[in-house]
Amino acid sequence: MASARPYICPMNTTPELQLIADALEALGNETRLAIFTLLVPAGRGGLTVGQVQGHLGVPASTLSHHLSRLVQVGLVRQERDGRRLICQANYDQMDRVLSFLTRNCCAADGRAEGHGHQAARLLEGTTE
Numbered sequence: 001m002a003s004a005r006p007y008i009c010p011m012n013t014t015p016e017l018q019l020i021a022d023a024l025e026a027l028g029n030e031t032r033l034a035i036f037t038l039l040v041p042a043g044r045g046g047l048t049v050g051q052v053q054g055h056l057g058v059p060a061s062t063l064s065h066h067l068s069r070l071v072q073v074g075l076v077r078q079e080r081d082g083r084r085l086i087c088q089a090n091y092d093q094m095d096r097v098l099s100f101l102t103r104n105c106c107a108a109d110g111r112a113e114g115h116g117h118q119a120a121r122l123l124e125g126t127t128e
Contacts, residue, residue: 019074020100023093026073031058032066036075039089046077046088 027033038055039047047055053063067087070076074093079086 016100020097022073023075023097026069026075029066029069031056031062032070035063035066035087036070036089039076039087040091040094042089044088044091046086049085049087052087 027036034056035052038052049060049063049067052058052067053060056063058066067076067078071078075090075097077088077090079088
C-alpha cells in the first residue's frame with residue numbers, strides 16, 4: 001500500500017515577496033550581515049573593498065563572493081573610483097525590506113501605524 005503524500009498548501013509568491021526573501025536570505029549569512037552592518041553607518045560615501053576587508057579580516061576571495069551576493073539582491077551598490085571599488089549600502093532597498101516586514105505590524109490588534117513599540121519608534125527615528 002502506497003503512503004499518501006501530505007498536502008502542502010502552495011505559497012502565493014509575488015515578485016515583491018521573492019525580492020524580500022532573497023534579501024533576507026543574503027543577510028542570513030554571518031559574513032554578509034557583518035559586511036552590511038559595516039556599510040550602513042558608513043553613509044553614502046561607503047567604504048572601499050580594502051577598508052571592508054581590513055575591518056572584517058575576511059580573505060579577498062571570500063569577501064568578493066559575499067559582496068557579489070549582496071549586490072545581486074540589491075542591498076549593496078558598488079562603483080569604481082579609479083582603481084578603488086567603493087561599496088555602499090543601498091538604503092532604498094534596506095527601507096523596502098524594513099517596510100515590508102513592518103507594514104502590517106499588529107494589524108490584528110487594530111493599532112495604527114506608529115503605535116509605539118520599539119520597531120515602530122526606530123523606523124520613525126525616535127527612541128522615546
